[in-house]
Amino acid sequence: MTRFIFITGGVVSSLGKGLASAALGASLQARGFTVRLRKLDPYINVDPGTMSPYQHGECYVTEDGAETDLDLGHYERFTGVSSRRSDNVTTGRIYSNVIARERRGDYLGGTVQVIPHITDAIKEFVMSDATEDFVLVEIGGTVGDIESLPFLEAIRQMGNDLGDGRALFMHLTLVPYISSAGELKTKPTQHSVKELQSVGIQPDILLCRCDREIPINERRKIARFCNVREAAVIPAYDVDNIYQVPISYHQYGLDNEVLYHFGLQAQEPDLQPWEDICNTIRNPEGEVTIGIVGKYIQLPDAYKSLTEALTHGGIANKVRVKLEWIASDELEKEGNVNEILSKLDAIMVPGGFGERGTEGKIAAARYARENKVPYFGICFGMQMAVLEAARNLAGLKDASSSEFGPTKTPLVGLMTEWAKDGGSVERRSDDDDLGGTMRLGNYECKLVDGTRAREIYGSETVLERHRHRYEVNVNFMGQLEEKGLKFSGLSPDGRLPEIVEYPDHPWFIGVQFHPELRSRPLDPHPLFVSYIKAAKERSRLV
Numbered sequence: 001m002t003r004f005i006f007i008t009g010g011v012v013s014s015l016g017k018g019l020a021s022a023a024l025g026a027s028l029q030a031r032g033f034t035v036r037l038r039k040l041d042p043y044i045n046v047d048p049g050t051m052s053p054y055q056h057g058e059c060y061v062t063e064d065g066a067e068t069d070l071d072l073g074h075y076e077r078f079t080g081v082s083s084r085r086s087d088n089v090t091t092g093r094i095y096s097n098v099i100a101r102e103r104r105g106d107y108l109g110g111t112v113q114v115i116p117h118i119t120d121a122i123k124e125f126v127m128s129d130a131t132e133d134f135v136l137v138e139i140g141g142t143v144g145d146i147e148s149l150p151f152l153e154a155i156r157q158m159g160n161d162l163g164d165g166r167a168l169f170m171h172l173t174l175v176p177y178i179s180s181a182g183e184l185k186t187k188p189t190q191h192s193v194k195e196l197q198s199v200g201i202q203p204d205i206l207l208c209r210c211d212r213e214i215p216i217n218e219r220r221k222i223a224r225f226c227n228v229r230e231a232a233v234i235p236a237y238d239v240d241n242i243y244q245v246p247i248s249y250h251q252y253g254l255d256n257e258v259l260y261h262f263g264l265q266a267q268e269p270d271l272q273p274w275e276d277i278c279n280t281i282r283n284p285e286g287e288v289t290i291g292i293v294g295k296y297i298q299l300p301d302a303y304k305s306l307t308e309a310l311t312h313g314g315i316a317n318k319v320r321v322k323l324e325w326i327a328s329d330e331l332e333k334e335g336n337v338n339e340i341l342s343k344l345d346a347i348m349v350p351g352g353f354g355e356r357g358t359e360g361k362i363a364a365a366r367y368a369r370e371n372k373v374p375y376f377g378i379c380f381g382m383q384m385a386v387l388e389a390a391r392n393l394a395g396l397k398d399a400s401s402s403e404f405g406p407t408k409t410p411l412v413g414l415m416t417e418w419a420k421d422g423g424s425v426e427r428r429s430d431d432d433d434l435g436g437t438m439r440l441g442n443y444e445c446k447l448v449d450g451t452r453a454r455e456i457y458g459s460e461t462v463l464e465r466h467r468h469r470y471e472v473n474v475n476f477m478g479q480l481e482e483k484g485l486k487f488s489g490l491s492p493d494g495r496l497p498e499i500v501e502y503p504d505h506p507w508f509i510g511v512q513f514h515p516e517l518r519s520r521p522l523d524p525h526p527l528f529v530s531y532i533k534a535a536k537e538r539s540r541l542v
């Protein structure tokens with residue numbers, strides 16, 4: 001019997017509902033239960049795929065090719081359960097589906113309304129293919145936002161439909177400290193719960209974010225005014241790293257309260273793996289400095305999975321990873337390349353779209369190649385490394401990407417634009433829609449024997465997640481390999497370059513996919529482990 005836990009938030013945004021959901025999922029797993037996590041997003045975009053990273057942080061891609069909210073990355077990292085397309089939905093997608101049904105006549109000419117049609121569609125999404133012991137459903141936004149009302153109404157109805165034996169409402173709120181008064185204030189929590197009650201939802205558990213201990217009297221006060229058990233007022237204190245959160249929540253009884261609500265008995269959780277991770281983070285054997293040369297550095301959430309994967313690589317190597325955020329267009333200014341990059345232990349160029357800052361990324365790849373600095377190029381970062389090799393090693397001075405406009409030497413482009421010898425344009429067959437469309441989700445990559453990539457992975461083929469439209473033109477592979485750039489990973493048909501490397505470099509790898517999406521604290525991605533190891537070795541040399 002699947003049980004549903006609905007997680008809402010109040011007072012302010014960015015309290016960490018996604019992290020709280022993921023940590024609770026990890027705690028329930030540690031007690032022997034199976035879990036799945038889902039996210040309901042109230043914005044009208046169909047998905048975050050077309051949204052600027054400045055608006056909503058990174059766009060997380062699932063194995064089955066869905067562009068989703070970044071919280072699904074938290075879910076996967078903490079639970080190890082691969083998310084699916086059916087684990088994230090937005091207001092835009094719900095309304096699109098309902099309108100499509102209306103156009104087909106599925107409602108038999110009836111008036112289509114928010115209740116019951118929109119709310120039924122939301123409930124249908126929440127309940128679909130739910131076979132796990134627990135499904136944790138996070139509702140985006142803050143209670144009181146007008147756009148989240150249909151989702152709140154839908155889960156209210158589900159609470160009635162399922163009953164206490166199968167539904168639990170957990171509300172994440174804020175207990176701020178007012179320094180001028182020297183007091184913690186419970187009133188914001190009281191008002192937030194009152195707002196939730198006004199739409200018919202009585203929370204069963206309150207998770208109270210705070211930066212200091214909540215005295216027992218204040219917790220008792222919250223319980224009385226908010227109509228919950230005193231034991232169900234759970235402090236959610238700030239911690240020194242996010243992997244401490246499952247441990248902290250267990251210490252304050254969150255998972256016990258969940259089991260109490262459902263009348264369940266279970267084994268004590270084995271949280272030792274999380275303890276080991278936290279001990280490694282707090283007691284590193286050293287530190288490495290990684291320079292991330294990107295376009296969206298003003299909002300670190302734009303690279304959330306990447307920064308976590310670097311942390312995972314650091315944990316595996318018992319070192320602290322210090323990040324230096326470098327605006328790629330800063331490297332286009334004279335004299336900046338050596339001054340900025342010379343103090344780094346390794347350089348990373350992550351994914352991105354558009355022409356702005358590309359010359360700075362190419363300069364970073366050249367500096368790493370010439371100065372033997374470990375370099376990791378991901379997606380766009382691989383393409384920039386290939387362009388650098390084409391221009392400065394193979395003599396193709398006009399080498400560029402058709403993403404930036406017409407070019408005489410389209411080293412990177414849509415597959416429908418690739419030119420054969422003789423100048424004719426290579427086109428895919430009419431029934432093959434890969435050319436000119438975005439590659440999303442898992443694709444297979446075959447690794448070349450004797451390469452660093454093959455050694456790191458320890459297997460002949462790998463599955464990695466993609467999110468890009470432009471490809472490196474395989475027709476230039478021969479010219480580039482003659483100059484030392486090895487194509488060490490290709491698609492099974494040999495038409496799409498997936499990995500490049502320099503065999504004579506301490507560590508220089510570019511990948512067309514996004515390996516950071518597969519990295520977990522308990523199972524770090526091998527590329528990140530190897531990359532941080534190379535940075536660690538360099539830090540001891542310079």
